[in-house]
Amino acid sequence: MKEKRIIPCLDIKDGRVVKGVKFEGLADVSSPVELGKLYSDSGADELVFYDITASSDGRKIFTDVLKQVAGCISVPLTVGGGISTLEDFDSVMECGAAKVSINTGALKNPDLISAAAKKYGSGCVVLAIDAKRVDGKFRIFTRGGREDSGFDFAEWIKRGESLGAGELVVNSIDTDGVKGGFDIPMLEAVLNAISIPVIASGGAGSIDDFVSLFKALPEVDAGLAASVFHFGEVLIPDLKRALSENGISVRL
Numbered sequence: 001m002k003e004k005r006i007i008p009c010l011d012i013k014d015g016r017v018v019k020g021v022k023f024e025g026l027a028d029v030s031s032p033v034e035l036g037k038l039y040s041d042s043g044a045d046e047l048v049f050y051d052i053t054a055s056s057d058g059r060k061i062f063t064d065v066l067k068q069v070a071g072c073i074s075v076p077l078t079v080g081g082g083i084s085t086l087e088d089f090d091s092v093m094e095c096g097a098a099k100v101s102i103n104t105g106a107l108k109n110p111d112l113i114s115a116a117a118k119k120y121g122s123g124c125v126v127l128a129i130d131a132k133r134v135d136g137k138f139r140i141f142t143r144g145g146r147e148d149s150g151f152d153f154a155e156w157i158k159r160g161e162s163l164g165a166g167e168l169v170v171n172s173i174d175t176d177g178v179k180g181g182f183d184i185p186m187l188e189a190v191l192n193a194i195s196i197p198v199i200a201s202g203g204a205g206s207i208d209d210f211v212s213l214f215k216a217l218p219e220v221d222a223g224l225a226a227s228v229f230h231f232g233e234v235l236i237p238d239l240k241r242a243l244s245e246n247g248i249s250v251r252l
Helices: 032-041 063-071 086-094 104-108 111-120 153-163 184-191 207-216 236-245
Strands: 005-013 016-021 024-030 047-051 077-080 099-102 125-134 137-142 147-152 167-172 198-201 222-225
Touching: 005 032, 005 198, 005 236, 016 032, 032 047, 032 063, 047 063, 063 077, 063 086, 077 125, 086 099, 086 111, 099 104, 099 111, 104 111, 104 137, 111 125, 111 153, 125 153, 137 153, 147 153, 153 167, 153 184, 167 184, 184 198, 184 207, 207 222, 207 236
Parallel strands: 005 047, 005 222, 047 077, 077 099, 099 125, 125 167, 167 198, 198 222
Antiparallel strands: 005 016, 016 024, 125 137, 137 147
């Protein structure tokens, strides 16, 4: 079995790590540099750095903070937030990112996916979606979960794969920060539509939630979470040990 990846997510606002519930009520957590180093040293497989207000503020990503984070960790770093051009890709890759995550920018200009894949390779292009249920159907939202994109859920992720995205991060707004478990039905719908690696995000509240995720959907490649790691509710060494004890392959 392919090793499952555990990925802490650092949501950055005004240079600080923050966390909310369903994208609202953001609370200050810590310094991204201190937290990034802690996770890297404690066994995280990768880190994700999201400048969560870059798109809604219409500005570029915080490259100064990004450089500091990249300089103190020893695991791959994925960076997203306000990425809308190839020049943005260039900027964050030069700061130390191994992969670049695109969401709103890709919805506005799908050709960005293929252009970035051609320049950097599909493995460096991560398509992220923020989705939630509207009238019983999954809908894709933009601008930090504020606006319904109007894009069909299944059609968009299939298109992203065909354009060259190498991974898909699926963040369920319905379960984000709620700590009631990952959104299995949404993830199942994604897995039925595409074949690229899928990273599950939104809803982790305990070690059991990760175990349940990988047992229910063994095709999922990674589990991404924020608050359970930020507030010490789940320690990465304990999580990986529990996953291994449950027959789920991880890097120890």
